[in-house]
Amino acid sequence: MLAQRALPDPDTLAESVSGRDRSAVARALNLLDDRRPEARQRAARLLATLPRERLYTQGHLIGLTGPPGAGKSSLTAALITVWRRRNLKVGILAVDPSSPISGGALLGDRLRMLSGQADSQVFIRSLACRGEYGGLSAEVWPMSLVMLAAFDIVLVETVGVGQKEIDVSKLTDTTCFVAQPASGDSIQFLKAGIMEVPHVLVVNKEDVGTAARKTLAELRASLRSNPDAGDWQVPVLSASAARGSGIEALADSLSDHRDWLQQNRLLKPRRHRFQAEWIIKRLHEEFGWFGIRALGGEQDLLAQLTTEQESPFAQYDALRERLLMNWKT
Amino acid sequence: MMSTDNNKVKRDKPWLMRTYSGHSSAQASNQLYRTNLAKGQTGLSVAFDLPTQTGYDADHPLSHGEVGKVGVPIGHIGDMEALFDQIPLDRMNTSMTINATAAWLLSLYIAVAERQGFSQSALQGTTQNDIIKEYLSRGTYIFPPEPSVRLTTDIISYTVENIPKWNPTNICSYHLQEAGATPMQELAYALSTATAVLDAIRERGRLDAAAFANVVGRTSFFVNAGIRFVEECCKMRAFVALWERIAKERYGVDDPKLRRFRYGVQVNSLGLTESQPENNIQRIVLEMLAVTLSRNARARAIQLPAWNEALGLPRPWDQQWALRMQQVLAMETDLLEYGDILDGSPIIEAKVRALMEGAEVEMQRVAEEGGMVQAVETGYVKRQLVASHTARMRAIENGELKIIGVNCYTETAESPLTAGSDSGIMKVDAAAERMQIERLQAFRAARDAGEVGIALQALEDAARQGDNIMPASIRCAHAGVTTGEWSGVLRNIFGEYRAPTGIDISGAAVGRADRVAELREQTRRTGEELGRPLKILVGKPGLDGHSNGAEQIAVKARDVGFEVVYEGIRLTPEQIVKAAEEEGVHLIGLSVLSGSHLELVEDAIARLSSLGLTDIPVIVGGIVPPEDEQNLKARGIAAVYTPKDSDMNQIMADLVNIIRESNGLKRFENAA
Numbered sequence A: 001m002l003a004q005r006a007l008p009d010p011d012t013l014a015e016s017v018s019g020r021d022r023s024a025v026a027r028a029l030n031l032l033d034d035r036r037p038e039a040r041q042r043a044a045r046l047l048a049t050l051p052r053e054r055l056y057t058q059g060h061l062i063g064l065t066g067p068p069g070a071g072k073s074s075l076t077a078a079l080i081t082v083w084r085r086r087n088l089k090v091g092i093l094a095v096d097p098s099s100p101i102s103g104g105a106l107l108g109d110r111l112r113m114l115s116g117q118a119d120s121q122v123f124i125r126s127l128a129c130r131g132e133y134g135g136l137s138a139e140v141w142p143m144s145l146v147m148l149a150a151f152d153i154v155l156v157e158t159v160g161v162g163q164k165e166i167d168v169s170k171l172t173d174t175t176c177f178v179a180q181p182a183s184g185d186s187i188q189f190l191k192a193g194i195m196e197v198p199h200v201l202v203v204n205k206e207d208v209g210t211a212a213r214k215t216l217a218e219l220r221a222s223l224r225s226n227p228d229a230g231d232w233q234v235p236v237l238s239a240s241a242a243r244g245s246g247i248e249a250l251a252d253s254l255s256d257h258r259d260w261l262q263q264n265r266l267l268k269p270r271r272h273r274f275q276a277e278w279i280i281k282r283l284h285e286e287f288g289w290f291g292i293r294a295l296g297g298e299q300d301l302l303a304q305l306t307t308e309q310e311s312p313f314a315q316y317d318a319l320r321e322r323l324l325m326n327w328k329t
Numbered sequence B: 001m002m003s004t005d006n007n008k009v010k011r012d013k014p015w016l017m018r019t020y021s022g023h024s025s026a027q028a029s030n031q032l033y034r035t036n037l038a039k040g041q042t043g044l045s046v047a048f049d050l051p052t053q054t055g056y057d058a059d060h061p062l063s064h065g066e067v068g069k070v071g072v073p074i075g076h077i078g079d080m081e082a083l084f085d086q087i088p089l090d091r092m093n094t095s096m097t098i099n100a101t102a103a104w105l106l107s108l109y110i111a112v113a114e115r116q117g118f119s120q121s122a123l124q125g126t127t128q129n130d131i132i133k134e135y136l137s138r139g140t141y142i143f144p145p146e147p148s149v150r151l152t153t154d155i156i157s158y159t160v161e162n163i164p165k166w167n168p169t170n171i172c173s174y175h176l177q178e179a180g181a182t183p184m185q186e187l188a189y190a191l192s193t194a195t196a197v198l199d200a201i202r203e204r205g206r207l208d209a210a211a212f213a214n215v216v217g218r219t220s221f222f223v224n225a226g227i228r229f230v231e232e233c234c235k236m237r238a239f240v241a242l243w244e245r246i247a248k249e250r251y252g253v254d255d256p257k258l259r260r261f262r263y264g265v266q267v268n269s270l271g272l273t274e275s276q277p278e279n280n281i282q283r284i285v286l287e288m289l290a291v292t293l294s295r296n297a298r299a300r301a302i303q304l305p306a307w308n309e310a311l312g313l314p315r316p317w318d319q320q321w322a323l324r325m326q327q328v329l330a331m332e333t334d335l336l337e338y339g340d341i342l343d344g345s346p347i348i349e350a351k352v353r354a355l356m357e358g359a360e361v362e363m364q365r366v367a368e369e370g371g372m373v374q375a376v377e378t379g380y381v382k383r384q385l386v387a388s389h390t391a392r393m394r395a396i397e398n399g400e401l402k403i404i405g406v407n408c409y410t411e412t413a414e415s416p417l418t419a420g421s422d423s424g425i426m427k428v429d430a431a432a433e434r435m436q437i438e439r440l441q442a443f444r445a446a447r448d449a450g451e452v453g454i455a456l457q458a459l460e461d462a463a464r465q466g467d468n469i470m471p472a473s474i475r476c477a478h479a480g481v482t483t484g485e486w487s488g489v490l491r492n493i494f495g496e497y498r499a500p501t502g503i504d505i506s507g508a509a510v511g512r513a514d515r516v517a518e519l520r521e522q523t524r525r526t527g528e529e530l531g532r533p534l535k536i537l538v539g540k541p542g543l544d545g546h547s548n549g550a551e552q553i554a555v556k557a558r559d560v561g562f563e564v565v566y567e568g569i570r571l572t573p574e575q576i577v578k579a580a581e582e583e584g585v586h587l588i589g590l591s592v593l594s595g596s597h598l599e600l601v602e603d604a605i606a607r608l609s610s611l612g613l614t615d616i617p618v619i620v621g622g623i624v625p626p627e628d629e630q631n632l633k634a635r636g637i638a639a640v641y642t643p644k645d646s647d648m649n650q651i652m653a654d655l656v657n658i659i660r661e662s663n664g665l666k667r668f669e670n671a672a
């Protein structure tokens, strides 16, 4: 007889995840990815059970983005080495594009992130963007939360030039943009205001020499301040993933930004706002502006969601329920 | 009877005849070499095992299951002496297929010659020493491109000065065709590789013009010849003409002798089939014609695969058969009595010109990428190869490319060739690894540790200071340093590299559109039923570098809608199992062609069960003899695929069903 596989029990799973058990994190991510109604309920329960302070006040959620081939994966690998030396546990979410025709995807980013040995304190999950939510798939937010419960650093790597990389800056504490030497694109985008200013800018491949130095100078000259970053001074750094140079400084800048958020009491509100936006975005995908208006409009929803501080699935499901009830009556 | 009106052309000298061989141990391989020489073979071609090629000692964890499997294990000077026991090196012409560790194996060879009482200047032979195609196809690279190219140029500079008759590098297009390259791509990438290496030597600026012209003259090539033998023959003529031009125009070599395109050959093996394996004999003979017909573009050395190429390793009798093919062509036929029989044919001329023009366009493209090294690092060339191979697979699938016994005329009587108790292949002695480790450990215990330490320090200094690596390596050889120690020093200094996989080509699905559409629908539906898109991991455990199958499966699976995790070659079962867990895949597919499937699969299964992941189905593909297939299935492997399973659509349909069954869903019937 064929036996369907049982879904994991969310309470035990939450306990193991907060106990930083790698296998449990893997199972939790599978559950979050699972769209069957029964799985959704359990996932909501899982997220609601994980320790709230870990998800919203601890750890460091970093977004790393930049044009294809800039060396994001190589830099991630180099950062992993530094973080491991600092004895931090690291989780990576690597987002790759899917084929619009087949829906299939080749997930190869792990390749450059591998070091010689299998390190049990580094966890890498690749995710196809599945053609939704701009460049990021909807699962990234809940998955980041689960990883925050188990790792000290969670890094989301995505391809992005221009508008698209804004997505990752709408999810993470700190956005780091990797610029490609001799490619004017990022500078143009920054100047034109098409691209939101990241919190940390790094020109990779400084080993190539002149081109990297030139790009560095141009970026420094064209930088505006990040409107949502207050008095944070955006560092423009130079590094080489290949040589391993400038990586310590990059890691320092990333953690400086986190400290700055913390000191200014911005970390927690930031995560809550992103969660609220994530929920609204998903409601919008399902019900359009009509649905959002029926729930009181975007501004009200935002205000309401950022104070309530429930788990994202619970909030989403409650709102959805409300909408459907409204329409029935 | 000899023909009399042969225009008074001097009979051409036959090419060197070799057989690519080596297995189990230096002693066993020495036996084999001496028998082969007695049978009329005129040179040696050494196949090393994968630990030796990738710089590990036999007792290193990564060597497990690989020692003595696909070649001879050489761990130190003792092994090298045993390999050439009673073979005087001053009179032998030895070709060594060795790349990342070429400087080391050449040093051992020199040290053995010295111990035999000869000066190194008397040595003749070839070190393959072409690292670029390792990143693209062959897979036994260690270090990143920059230090690797430096090692290559060190060997060249050293031998041109000290071993004048040595061919220090054999720039290879052979392996590119084996990875799917078209004739035009073979021409373009091999010649771009040659110029990358020669440019690097010129830039180092340590040689005067005459010495540099000699370097150009000593540069030789190793090419492939496929079944389209007319075109392949034209390809050889195109090589000759292009190389002549490059030597003259780019490098200003005046002496025509130093501009000659000198090459050795192994004929195509990718097209040799598991089904009706006797057909491979015809294929091999026709391919040999491609590189011998045209006297002005004739090979200088030939080695042929055996009829049982796709089944497993050849036995001595299989190799003898391959050698006899060469002897019949060279000695029984009248081929060598004539001048170039293709000169003056306008058809040949036009084809050669077309190939040259195509190659020049592609060489220009590579130059625009920043040269061959850069084009390898960005993945450009690898993507071109994967795309060509995908096109080839598609042509086989839709019948455009006919392969007798595979996609047409599949009716067959039982072959007596495979009926014997050995199933028609050679089995390597299972005790070979253990015995090699014992010899290695005894050797280590007996050597002068102080001298080893000093020699390794000198090696480190030379590597760091940019001195030529050869003198320090020869010293290491005499001191009793091991292969793993020599490589370990350089690994620490240069670091290790992982090459681009090239599978990120834009998608044009292999196969007829209707089946693909049906498969996509099945993949999508199953994903929906299981709550998320189907995700699989294609893993290459062990030191095996055969990536073609894994790449093609990965690309095809993407095209029918799977999310595919593929991280390239040479991973440990531990890394693969860790990735499978972290990625949450529905299925793991392991691809092993190097013969160590039993050890590696067993290791992976044990790790999966210790993580409680026994519910993920595992399948295996590659060179798996029938009795091993039974063995693997008995250990829970859900399916085994070998070269005869050439219908990729069927494989995809199976994957969906295996995932369905292991998740309690009903199979799709008469799928694909």
Ligand code: B12
Pocket: B047, B048, B049, B050, B070, B071, B097, B136, B137, B138, B139, B140, B174, B175, B178, B179, B269, B270, B271, B272, B273, B308, B309, B310, B311, B312, B313, B314, B538, B543, B544, B545, B546, B547, B548, B549, B550, B552, B553, B588, B589, B590, B591, B592, B593, B594, B595, B596, B619, B620, B621, B622, B623, B641, B642, B643, B644, B645, B646, B647, B651
């Ligand atoms: C091409 C080839 C090469 C190329 C590889 C290029 C590349 N990047 O892949 C080159 C020239 C580099 C090469 C080198 C060597 N080769 Co080789 N090579 C072959 C050859 C001719 C064809 C393999 C191939 O690519 N077929 C095409 C692909 C598409 O088919 P496939 O991999 O079999 O995959 C199919 C199925 O097996 C299955 N499958 C495979 N993997 C997977 C995975 C999954 C998930 C699934 C579902 C299915 C699946 O599906 C595929 C579709 O049909 C075979 C002999 C033969 N004719 O099979 C020898 C062979 C595999 N090579 C062999 C050897 C010994 C070597 C060397 C080790 C020699 C040496 N001592 O140096 C070297 C070193 C390679 C290394 N680093 O490991 C031996 C292995 C002997 C053994 N197992 O006992 C063979 C069998 C030849 C022989 N008889 O001696 N080789």
Ligand SMILES: Nc1nc2c(ncn2[C@@H]2O[C@H](COP(=O)(O)OP(=O)(O)OP(=O)(O)O)[C@@H](O)[C@H]2O)c(=O)[nH]1
Pocket: A067, A068, A069, A070, A071, A072, A073, A074, A075, A109, A112, A159, A204, A205, A206, A207, A208, A239, A240, A241, A242, A243, B377, B378, B379
């Ligand atoms: N010279 C130099 N090359 C680098 C450096 N870092 C990465 N590269 C090369 O740049 C190319 C792209 O590197 P990746 O790390 O794959 O870049 P990525 O941004 O993740 O690329 P995508 O995944 O395609 O978006 C590779 O060929 C790397 O070898 C560096 O510091 N210096």
